Amino acid sequence: MEAIVKLKPDVKSRSLQVLFTGSLTSTYATKIHQELDKIEFEKYETLIMSIQNSDIIDLSFLQILWAFTEHCKTLNIELSLNSEIAEEQLQLIEVTGLKPLIEL
Secondary structure, three states: OOOEEEEEEEOOOOEEEEEEEOEEOHHHHHHHHHHHHOOOHHHOOEEEEEEOOOOEEOHHHHHHHHHHHHHHHHOOOEEEEEEOOOHHHHHHHHHOOOHHHHOO
8 A cells, every 4th residue: 555644734733634544665765755754844833643554664654753753842832642563663762762752
């Protein structure tokens, strides 16, 4: 399944939901990065990231997500992450040292 990134703005609350689904891998890293580049950060105070129905997650996606969260922090944007991650995907996150990423 192809990676899908959906951006769902809520102008009233100045928040943006960023939904990641599908194959979150290096194969789709460019697409994921391009979708994140579309975000107009100055419009939002809060970003809510959600990982749902991902059939695979690899290190390249985690690195993109880490860089994205660090960028948001420099802009003082409040972040949260909701995830439905399988056990083997959680093990990858722990092994790579990126566990703080999912503890936002």
